[in-house]
Amino acid sequence: MVKAEAVHKHFGRVDVLKGIDLEVRPGEVMCVIGPSGSGKSTFLRCVNHLEKIDAGRLWVNGHLMGYRQKGDKLYELRDKEVSAQRREIGMVFQRFNLFPHMTAMGNVCEAPIRVRGQSKAKARERGAQLLERVGLADKVDTYPSQLSGGQQQRVAIARALAMDPKLMLFDEPTSALDPELVGEVLEVMKQLAVDGMTMMVVTHEMGFAREVGDSLVFMDDGIVVEKGTPGDVLSNPQHRRTQDFLSKVL
Ligand code: ADP
Ligand code: MG
Numbered sequence: 001m002v003k004a005e006a007v008h009k010h011f012g013r014v015d016v017l018k019g020i021d022l023e024v025r026p027g028e029v030m031c032v033i034g035p036s037g038s039g040k041s042t043f044l045r046c047v048n049h050l051e052k053i054d055a056g057r058l059w060v061n062g063h064l065m066g067y068r069q070k071g072d073k074l075y076e077l078r079d080k081e082v083s084a085q086r087r088e089i090g091m092v093f094q095r096f097n098l099f100p101h102m103t104a105m106g107n108v109c110e111a112p113i114r115v116r117g118q119s120k121a122k123a124r125e126r127g128a129q130l131l132e133r134v135g136l137a138d139k140v141d142t143y144p145s146q147l148s149g150g151q152q153q154r155v156a157i158a159r160a161l162a163m164d165p166k167l168m169l170f171d172e173p174t175s176a177l178d179p180e181l182v183g184e185v186l187e188v189m190k191q192l193a194v195d196g197m198t199m200m201v202v203t204h205e206m207g208f209a210r211e212v213g214d215s216l217v218f219m220d221d222g223i224v225v226e227k228g229t230p231g232d233v234l235s236n237p238q239h240r241r242t243q244d245f246l247s248k249v250l
Pocket of ligand 2: 040041042171
């Protein structure tokens with residue numbers, strides 16, 4: 001579902017990604033941990049085309065991102081074609097980024113109507129299902145300002161799911177939440193995983209990584225230092241840098 005080969009990204013003279021190699025199989029939940037500034041968000045943003053990579057290759061759902069291959073030549077895709085590739089990917093950020101002037105339902109239906117040209121009725125029908133799935137059937141007509149952070153984040157998840165993504169990216173989805181609201185969001189994510197969604201989750205929630213993750217990647221300073229099953233990496237880290245990081249967060 002995702003394959004990265006020697007992915008590099010720099011901002012000005014700062015090398016942020018220094019050759020990322022990884023693979024995510026269909027249905028896999030990959031958790032990504034690592035210190036602040038190690039390039040976790042940048043990598044997710046590259047996968048989602050929010051940043052353009054400087055070198056290497058990135059495939060999502062079998063498509064080489066940003067290019068079309070003809071024979072042995074590569075052609076850069078036009079913006080419209082890039083948008084089509086992006087539509088296969090849902091992303092949830094630390095800050096929920098809901099449209100404040102739209103209800104929960106309005107937020108969930110916006111992209112299907114505007115981007116996909118779905119009818120209002122059809123989008124609302126699906127929107128109702130999705131809001132029920134994230135436990136917010138009773139908040140359909142509520143505006144973000146009237147929702148708790150946990151509820152807003154669940155709307156954000158429903159909104160991402162409304163485009164029927166093949167892959168869901170989560171960038172510290174619970175880091176901005178009050179502690180008592182973290183569980184309800186993780187529960188929704190866990191259900192999504194159980195239902196077979198392919199997910200990449202940047203998180204500090206080691207309990208979630210251990211319980212729900214199929215694999216765990218430790219990033220530091222723009223590289224993948226260590227990857228394995230969550231149990232192995234968390235209980236028996238092989239690299240000094242992983243050990244140091246875990247000793248601070250566990
Ligand atoms: P993480 O998510 O692991 O905390 P980030 O991917 O956000 O790390 O950032 C990695 C590094 O890239 C940091 O040093 C950050 O300052 C830098 N960085 C991220 N985005 C930009 C940008 N748009 N312009 C310049 N530097 C950036
Ligand atoms: Mg980040």
